[in-house]
Amino acid sequence: MPIGRPRAFCLDTALNRALEVFWRKGYEGTSLSDLTKAMGINRPSLYAAFGNKEALFRKALDRYIEEKGAYVREALEAPTARGVVERLLFGAADMLTNPDHPVGCLTVQGALTCGQEAESIRQELAGIRAQYETRIRQRMEQAQREGDLPPGADPAEVARFIATIAQGMAVQAAGGASRESLRQVAETALRVWTRQTVPTAPA
Amino acid sequence: MPIGRPRAFCLDTALNRALEVFWRKGYEGTSLSDLTKAMGINRPSLYAAFGNKEALFRKALDRYIEEKGAYVREALEAPTARGVVERLLFGAADMLTNPDHPVGCLTVQGALTCGQEAESIRQELAGIRAQYETRIRQRMEQAQREGDLPPGADPAEVARFIATIAQGMAVQAAGGASRESLRQVAETALRVWTRQTVPTAPA
DNA sequence: CCATATTCTTACCAATCGGTACAGAACTTG
DNA sequence: CAAGTTCTGTACCGATTGGTAAGAATATGG
Numbered sequence: 001m002p003i004g005r006p007r008a009f010c011l012d013t014a015l016n017r018a019l020e021v022f023w024r025k026g027y028e029g030t031s032l033s034d035l036t037k038a039m040g041i042n043r044p045s046l047y048a049a050f051g052n053k054e055a056l057f058r059k060a061l062d063r064y065i066e067e068k069g070a071y072v073r074e075a076l077e078a079p080t081a082r083g084v085v086e087r088l089l090f091g092a093a094d095m096l097t098n099p100d101h102p103v104g105c106l107t108v109q110g111a112l113t114c115g116q117e118a119e120s121i122r123q124e125l126a127g128i129r130a131q132y133e134t135r136i137r138q139r140m141e142q143a144q145r146e147g148d149l150p151p152g153a154d155p156a157e158v159a160r161f162i163a164t165i166a167q168g169m170a171v172q173a174a175g176g177a178s179r180e181s182l183r184q185v186a187e188t189a190l191r192v193w194t195r196q197t198v199p200t201a202p203a
Numbered sequence: 204m205p206i207g208r209p210r211a212f213c214l215d216t217a218l219n220r221a222l223e224v225f226w227r228k229g230y231e232g233t234s235l236s237d238l239t240k241a242m243g244i245n246r247p248s249l250y251a252a253f254g255n256k257e258a259l260f261r262k263a264l265d266r267y268i269e270e271k272g273a274y275v276r277e278a279l280e281a282p283t284a285r286g287v288v289e290r291l292l293f294g295a296a297d298m299l300t301n302p303d304h305p306v307g308c309l310t311v312q313g314a315l316t317c318g319q320e321a322e323s324i325r326q327e328l329a330g331i332r333a334q335y336e337t338r339i340r341q342r343m344e345q346a347q348r349e350g351d352l353p354p355g356a357d358p359a360e361v362a363r364f365i366a367t368i369a370q371g372m373a374v375q376a377a378g379g380a381s382r383e384s385l386r387q388v389a390e391t392a393l394r395v396w397t398r399q400t401v402p403t404a405p406a
Numbered sequence: 407c408c409a410t411a412t413t414c415t416t417a418c419c420a421a422t423c424g425g426t427a428c429a430g431a432a433c434t435t436g
Numbered sequence: 437c438a439a440g441t442t443c444t445g446t447a448c449c450g451a452t453t454g455g456t457a458a459g460a461a462t463a464t465g466g
Contacts, residue, residue, distance in 0.1 A: 004412025005462040026316035028231045032454055034318070042415065044456075049413095053454065104316070112312040112377045113229035115237070117454095126378040160375075160384060161391045168371030172363075174315050175329040181363060188364045192395035207442030208432040235424055245445060247426075252443095256424065320424095 011049060014039040018050075019060035023102040027057055027111040027121050057110075057121060064106045065128070068095055076135060081143035082193055085162055088136070089186035092166045096173035097182060105170035107132075133163040165189050214252060217242040221253075222263035226305040230260055230314040230324050260313075260324060267309045268331070271298055279338060284346035285396055288365055291339070292389035295369045299376035300385060308373035310335075336366040368392050 017038045021030050032053060036043055050056040071094075075087030097103055107129055111122040140155035149155065169182050220241045224233050235256060239246055253259040274297075278290035299307055310332050314325040343358035352358065372385050 001464080002412080003410075003464045005414070005464095007413065008462095024316065025318055026231075028229075029316055029318035029321065031318065031452080033452085043454090044416095045414070047455070108374055109315040112315055112374065113227065113232055113307070115228055115232035115234065118232070129374070129378055157387055157391055161388055164371035164375055164388050165367060166371070167374035168367035168369070171311055171315065171332070171370035171374060172367055175332055184360055185364055185367050188360055204434080205442080206434045206440080208434095208444075210443065211432095234422080236422085246424090247446095248444065250425070 007045075007049070009039070009041050009045070014041060014046075014049070015056075015059060015063060018056055019063055019106075020102060022057055022060050022110060023064070023104070023106045026109055027118050028114050054121065058124070061106065061110070061124070061128075068101070068106075071095055072132065072135075076139045081140060081149045081158075082190075084136075084139055084143070085193055086186075086190055088162060088166065089169075089189055090183065092169050093179060093182035093186050096170055097177070097179035103176070104174035105167075108167055108170040109174050129163070129167065132166075133159050136162055162189075210248075210252070212242070212244050212248070217244060217249075217252070218259075218262060218266060221259055222266055222309075223305060225260055225263050225313060226267070226307070226309050229312055230321050231317050257324065261327070264309065264313070264327070264331075271304070271309075274298055275335065275338075279342045284343060284351045284361075285393075287339075287342055287346070288396055289389075289393055291365060291369065292372075292392055293386065295372050296382060296385035296389050299373055300380070300382035306379070307377035308370075311370055311373040312377050332366070332370065335369075336362050339365055365392075 017040070018035055021034050021038045025034065030053075032043060032046070035053070035056070036046055039046065041049075046056065050059060071091035072088065075084055075091050078084045078087050092105075096105060107125045110125050111118050112125075114122050137155050137159035140149055140153075140158050143149040144151065144153065144155055149158070165185065169177075169185055172182060172185070220243070221238055224237050224241045228237065233256075235246060235249070238256070238259065239249055242249065244252075249259065253262060274294035275291065278287055278294050281287045281290050295308075310328045313328050314321050315328075317325050340358050340362035343352055343356075343361050346352040347354065347356065347358055352361070368388065372380075372388055375385060375388070
C-alpha cells in the first residue's frame with residue numbers, strides 16, 4: 001500500500017462513469033460538473049487522478065476501445081471474409097444498442113464536429129475510425145491471399161463499404177434505432193455480400 | 204421600405220454565414236462570438252434579427268434543408284427505384300464533399316450528442332434524419348406498387364439500408380473522406396442494388 | 407509521537423458562455 | 437424641421453466554463 005492518504009474512490013469505476021457520460025453527451029457536451037457528479041468525486045480529485053478533461057477523455061476512450069471494441073478484434077479473427085463481415089456488422093448492431101451502456105459509438109458521437117479547443121480530440125476520433133477501416137482492409141487483403149475473397153474484388157473498397165455501413169448504423173443508434181432494425185441493416189448488407197465482392201459479373 | 208433605421212447587413216448572407224459556422228463546428232461547438240464574427244454583426248443585431256442561438260440554428264437548418272437538401276427531393280422524383288437510389292447516393296457523395304461549403308451533413312454532425320441545453324436541437328435533427336428514411340420508404344412503396352421494386356422486397360428495409368449508407372457517408376465525410384472515395388461507396392452500393400432488393404433467392 | 411507523503415474539501419480564479427440595457431445613430435412620416 | 441421608429445455599438449449581466457491554491461485529513465515509515 002502506497003504511503004500517504006489513500007484514495008477514497010475506485011479509479012476504475014470512476015473512469016467507467018466518466019466514459020458513460022462522455023459517451024452519452026459527447027466531449028463538448030460534457031462539463032466538468034457532469035463528470036464530477038457522475039464520478040462521485042470533487043474536481044481536484046479528478047485532476048489529480050486523471051490530469052484534465054482531455055486526458056480523462058483519452059483514458060475513457062482507451063477503455064472504450066479496449067472493452068467495447070473487443071468484438072471488432074474478435075470479428076477480424078473469424079476464419080472467412082464473410083464471417084468477418086458478419087461478426088462485424090451484427091457485433092456492431094448489438095454493441096450500439098446494448099442497454100448496459102449508452103447507445104451509439106463513442107468514436108462517432110464523441111466529437112464529429114467541435115469548437116477549436118476540442119479539435120485534437122476530433123482528429124483523434126477520426127483517426128480511430130480510419131484505423132477501423134484500415135484493419136478491415138488488411139483483413140480483406142489477407143482473405144484475398146487465402147483465396148477467400150475473389151481476386152477481382154478490391155479489399156479497400158470492401159473495407160470502406162463495410163466501415164461506412166457500420167458508421168451509418170452508429171448514426172442510426174444515436175437517433176434511437178432499435179437493435180432489431182440495426183440487425184436488419186446488417187442482414188441486408190450480408191445478403192448481398194457474395195455478390196458485392198465480385199466487381200463486375202462476366203458477360 | 205419600412206420605417207426606422209435600415210438594417211446595415213443582409214439577412215440572407217448573414218444567415219448563410221451562420222449556417223456555415225454551425226455546419227463546421229456543430230451546434231454546441233459554435234459560440235455566439237463565432238457567429239457574430241462570421242456574420243459581421245454585433246450581438247444585439249443578431250438577437251434582434253434571429254431571436255437567439257437556437258432560433259438562429261433552426262433558421263439555418265431550414266435553409267440547409269431547402270438548399271443543400273434539394274438533391275434529395277429531386278432524387279426521389281427519379282422514374283425508377285434504382286434511379287432514385289443512384290441519385291440519392293451520388294448526390295450525397297457530391298454534396299458531402301462539395302468544396303463550396305463545409306464537408307459532411309448538418310443533420311448528422313450538428314448535434315449527434317450534446318449537453319442538456321441542446322437536447323431539443325438533437326431531437327430535431329434526429330427527427331429530420333428519420334424523415335429522410337421515411338421519404339425513401341414511401342418512394343420505395345410507390346415503386347413497388349408500380350412494379351418497379353420486386354413484390355418480395357421490403358420497402359422499409361431498403362429505405363433503412365440506403366439511409367444508413369448515406370449517414371455512414373456523412374461520417375466518412377466529416378472525417379475528411381474524399382469525393383472519390385464516397386463515390387466508390389455509392390458505386391459499391393449500387394452494384395448490388397438489384398440483388399439486394401430480392402430478399403431470398405428461390406432455391 | 408513525529409515527519410513525510412498523498413488525498414480530500416472548500417473556496418476560489420480568470421475566461422467565456424448566452425443574453426440584454428441603454429444611448430445614440432439613421433431612417434420615415436407628418 | 438420635429439416626432440416616431442428601428443437599428444447599431446458599447447458595455448454590461450449572472451451563470452457556467454475548465455482549472456487551481458491552500459489547508460485539513462489520513463495514511464506510512466521511523
